[in-house]
Amino acid sequence: MLAIENLTKSYNRGALALKDISFCIEPHTFTAILGPSGAGKTTLLRCILQLVKLDGGRVWFQGQDLTNCSAKDLRNSRTQIATVAQQFNLVRRRSALENCLGGRLQELPLWRCFLGVFPISLLNEAMAALERVQLLDVAFQRADRLSGGQQQRVAIARALTQRARLILADEPIASLDPETAHIVLGLLRSLCTQEGLTIVCNLHQVELAKQYSDRILGIQAGELVLDMPTHQLSSSDINRIYRS
Ligand SMILES: Nc1ncnc2c1ncn2[C@@H]1O[C@H](COP(=O)(O)OP(=O)(O)OP(=O)(O)O)[C@@H](O)[C@H]1O
Ligand SMILES: [Mg+2]
Secondary structure, three states, X not given: OEEEEEXXXXXXXXXXXXXXXXXXXXXXXXXXXXOOOOOOHHHHHHHHOOOOOOOEEEEEEXXXXXXXXXXXXXXXXXXXEXXXXXXXXXXXXXXXXXXXXXXXXXXXXXXXHHHOOOOHHHHXXXXXXXXXXXXXXXXXXXXXXXXXXXXXXXXXXXXXHOOOOEEEEEOOOOOOOXXXXXXXXXXXXXXXXXXXXXXXXXXXXXXXXXXXXXXXXXXXXXXXXXXXXXHHOOHHHHHHHHOO
């Protein structure tokens, strides 16, 4: 699904934020990325999406080299990658349903986007996605009137409407209470197990990473210091990620 090859990134020619990182992500898996604050987790997701310029290395997504492809191919690949961010990243004044439809705007003619006239099949798909995350009852409510947990679930429904194959989640539970955090991670886990999506999720909570992921990557000061199946993770491995 995803292959990262010797990825190196610095900001403003300063210290390296990511140093020679390589790993592969198998399809239909849930990978948790752990690491202290400032380790480079968000930068890694930005590099995968090509939102920042890499200093070196390659990012392969479903066989396509995103670091060396046309703008059109990059756009096409990005339609299959959805993001769920730490800060709820919905259009605040739009309804849950409209936010889901936003995941497919680029395939519609401009007039439909301007007038907000969507094909019935797409509306059905977006409603089904909201039903999947159990938010059908708030489909027509403005995003900024939803709770944090509901907003994250709308972001997941948007990813489903987008028909993404890969979800990159950057601390999706950072602003949520423990119970809601379980609901959101459980939902991501079930999309992986039941719908075959691939999840890569930055997390700060080791226990939750152990509970929900198949595999753990550990980043420390821009270096990949750990890459192993979750069930093999020991406390000394955790120490390796978080040692100062
Ligand atoms: N836009 C930027 N300009 C300059 N430096 C940046 C920028 N974004 C991140 N950095 C630096 O890159 C390094 C990695 O930051 P990054 O945000 O990727 O860490 P992180 O692991 O996501 O941290 P956190 O857990 O706090 O979210 C840090 O040293 C940070 O200061
Ligand atoms: Mg971050």
